[in-house]
Amino acid sequence: MTSPGLDPEGTRIQLIATSDDVVRARQLVRTLAVGCGLSLVDQTKLVTAASELARNTLSYGGGGTMSALPVERNGRRGVRLSFTDEGPGIPDIDLALRDGWSSGSGMGLGLSGARRLVDEFELRTVVDEGTTVTVVKWSR
Amino acid sequence: MSERLPILRIGGNLLVSIQADLDDQTVMNLQEDLAEHVVRHGARGVIIDITAAEIVDSFVGRMLSTIASISRLLDAETVVVGMRPAVAITLVELGLSLGGVRTALNLEQGLAILAERSSAGPAAR
Ligand SMILES: Nc1ncnc2c1ncn2[C@@H]1O[C@H](COP(=O)(O)OP(=O)(O)OP(=O)(O)O)[C@@H](O)[C@H]1O
Numbered sequence: 001m002t003s004p005g006l007d008p009e010g011t012r013i014q015l016i017a018t019s020d021d022v023v024r025a026r027q028l029v030r031t032l033a034v035g036c037g038l039s040l041v042d043q044t045k046l047v048t049a050a051s052e053l054a055r056n057t058l059s060y061g062g063g064g065t066m067s068a069l070p071v072e073r074n075g076r077r078g079v080r081l082s083f084t085d086e087g088p089g090i091p092d093i094d095l096a097l098r099d100g101w102s103s104g105s106g107m108g109l110g111l112s113g114a115r116r117l118v119d120e121f122e123l124r125t126v127v128d129e130g131t132t133v134t135v136v137k138w139s140r
Numbered sequence: 141m142s143e144r145l146p147i148l149r150i151g152g153n154l155l156v157s158i159q160a161d162l163d164d165q166t167v168m169n170l171q172e173d174l175a176e177h178v179v180r181h182g183a184r185g186v187i188i189d190i191t192a193a194e195i196v197d198s199f200v201g202r203m204l205s206t207i208a209s210i211s212r213l214l215d216a217e218t219v220v221v222g223m224r225p226a227v228a229i230t231l232v233e234l235g236l237s238l239g240g241v242r243t244a245l246n247l248e249q250g251l252a253i254l255a256e257r258s259s260a261g262p263a264a265r
């Protein structure tokens with residue numbers, strides 16, 4: 001059975017077009033993190049990372065989507081999140097991932113901090129085409 | 141859907157509670173509302189209770205620092221109370237130290253900090 005926003009493999013899609021959607025994305029991630037048995041601290045880390053990435057998708061990418069999926073590997077469960085936009089892309093990845101660097105008025109902690117808060121982090125970006133950030137947090 | 145959080149008065153202090161699921165605009169509104177209340181009521185202290193906040197991200201963290209700075213310019217001290225242990229751990233890993241923001245474990249201790257400050261009198265400020 002498939003419901004809206006849920007594909008046959010269990011991926012949930014959350015649109016990120018308003019700051020209310022950032023709130024919804026956090027709530028969805030919390031639900032999945034609890035369901036996958038993440039500890040309270042790991043839930044908090046993943047939801048915080050999701051909040052940072054969703055806000056970047058909204059404010060720099062001009063909006064996009066978050067797809068969220070419970071995953072399993074070697075008997076460990078986890079949550080995988082992908083934040084995708086078709087915005088301007090990131091010209092200098094190293095700079096963007098540096099603590100404290102922001103092209104705007106932010107603190108420049110979102111990307112670099114999110115990377116520290118998760119177990120796996122992948123950033124794909126093409127200038128003028130868009131950005132996808134994928135993260136995974138595993139239960140211990 | 142942004143909202144405005146209620147700001148309560150306790151003696152000469154202001155108290156506001158933050159929930160986890162505030163959207164960014166509500167957070168911005170709070171910054172402005174608090175500054176206005178500090179001046180209107182001549183408040184000497186601001187307590188921000190984050191007991192109910194399940195996360196504090198860089199946006200909310202920056203707002204806490206900004207409120208502390210604004211209040212200081214308006215001669216009021218800000219104390220953030222009730223941070224959850226998981227939130228503290230996450231904030232450090234995120235790289236957010238909340239420098240310049242006073243914290244206390246709970247509301248009672250936060251009020252005690254503010255009371256100490258006001259009893260120290262104008263000379264100590
Ligand atoms: N999805 C995106 N599309 C385009 N540029 C992005 C995207 N995400 C991040 N960036 C760029 O990377 C920079 C660093 O992002 P990061 O989240 O670390 O900091 P910030 O958003 O500027 O500040 P903070 O998150 O601390 O409030 C941003 O200033 C922006 O220039």
Ligand SMILES: [Mg+2]
Pocket residue numbers: 052055056106109110111
């Ligand atoms: Mg950011």
